[in-house]
Amino acid sequence: MLVCVACHSELDVSEDRLDCRACGASYPVHPSYIAMRDEREAEREPQTWQAKAQEEREYAEIAERLARAGVERFATHLNFGYVPNGRPQRAVIEPEAHGLNRNSLRLLLEVVGDADLRGRDVVDIGCGRGGNSAALVRYFQPRLLVGLDLCEANIAFCSARNRLPQVSYLVGDAERLPFAEESFEVALNIESAHAYPHRERFYREVCRILRPGGVLLYTELMLAEEARHHLRMLEEAGLLIERDEDMTANVLLSCDENARQRTGQQGIAAVSGTLGVSTGTDSTSTPSAITDIGDFIALPGSRKYEEMRRGERVYRMMKLVKPD
Template identity: 35%
Template sequence: MNEMKRPADSAWACPRCKQTLEKREFSLYCGVCLQGYRLAEGGIPCLLSNGAGRESDEYWEQKEAVKEMFTSFNRALEENGVSRFSSFMNWGYAEATEGGCSAKGVNEQSLRLLREIMDGVKVQGSDVLEIACGRGGNVRSLCKSYQPRSVAGIDLTEANIAFCHASNRYEYAYFCIGDAEELPVADECFDIVLNIEASDLYPRIRLFYDEVFRILKPGGMFVYADDLDARKFEEGERYLEELGFETVRSRDISEQALLASDLARGNRIAALDGAIAKDDAIWGTMGVPGTSLYDDMRTGKRRYKILHMKKKA
């Protein structure tokens, strides 16, 4: 494997022009775009472009709504005293043959989901980027169990990254506040790009796919798992193949995700009970039984799939 510098060293790049950033005392600076980017508490890079004049107001309003939603989610966990136990934000995975019992550990279904998603992917010695890393559960698990060379996590929500940074125990794990559709990463930096249950929130999902292709090394693997409208998934797979990806694995796990949601319903509601109104947007993203997200997957309108897409060398 080549000796590229890892993101924490200097490979974070300007989100606009993708050029190397100059580190200053309290900021990072792009000598090409002449843009400065602040360092959040703990020295965390905040590499969000203002995007002035390049997208509609509606586009940026959607971005702000996502940040507000997950900031509220973090606040609710804090208020209910369960923040330190809540490092995952996903459906989970369960098999009917396992007896229909609730998970043995707090995060067992989420850990099982990650194992299913990463099955067959060579992680050892690789440089991994998780886009939309949430509260860092996947990054932590990859570091603990998969022996990567480095793992970087990017998320749009500052509260998520602050939690990741505060709870990080691995010297080769790094975090950055950034946008999936405008990644602050140089070309062909990563062996593996991971994205789980986030892309349906991207206003222009093809920008995200373009960015993933750009930052992966030739022969690198895009490990993608999400619950999307069935037609949107089909269109996305076709577009990824047109970009130059080869489908290595495609697996539908809708039934397993629904069962995991059934089993975890009580814990999820208890974690947020009283801190977030039942009509808040965050409930609709959790896949709790009774939400339209859950119902659409039950009827087949939405599907949960795992894709392994290899960038052609």
């Protein structure tokens, strides 16, 4: 199923590398995961490479701070979460009343809705710290689950924590997926795509790796004026829009709760003082890869939160289908 990200050719496997005979790309095999990025992109597209490097630095820093604060094992989700507000829900499973990361779990169950994942091949693109992948296995029993993320620290964490035989993790780039055509029946993408410099590449890549009839379960915060543009790009990539809902009100409720409990993005709020950036209440002079943690996790009063409240940013939840 793994192919060269640059030319989609088959790879030669040795103990410590995967090599592409067709184009010369080479991918290192670490003891617990494989790094599937084509480093030649750094020369071909330096700006794109730099933007991704910055993204990776931010998440590596978060991973380090969570570990240092001793809360890393609880911090398995990196999303805003979802709180019901009385409107009809899609989730067919109710998470435990007092479980950890409950709002993030609700978000996942809401985007999955009644999609059939049992016995399917599923990829979680931008899997972060693996909480969604683990929950998918627990609640839906896919045949196979692959988690892919740009950030090596996240993948190292996922690989160390999650040792189920049907789950594997890879370092990779959503814009250049290391999978053969029609590898998966379901792709999940939660709050990751805003960071992709060329989102249309990601949409095309997802369509390529999905089997006919396969689905993309997708959530993202976007500027209200951009939403239509994204729908058009998804359609141009070959995906049909089966569901597209505005969940901003539910996400705002979750942000309010996160702020009250200091669990924003599942622990980042709790260690924000140690991130060396201001949350509005904390500030130190330690340099950080993240310029504004309050905005990063959409604390009430932050720019992102207020834009959501005013309807300038919308949280969209979608189900897209690759036609048969």
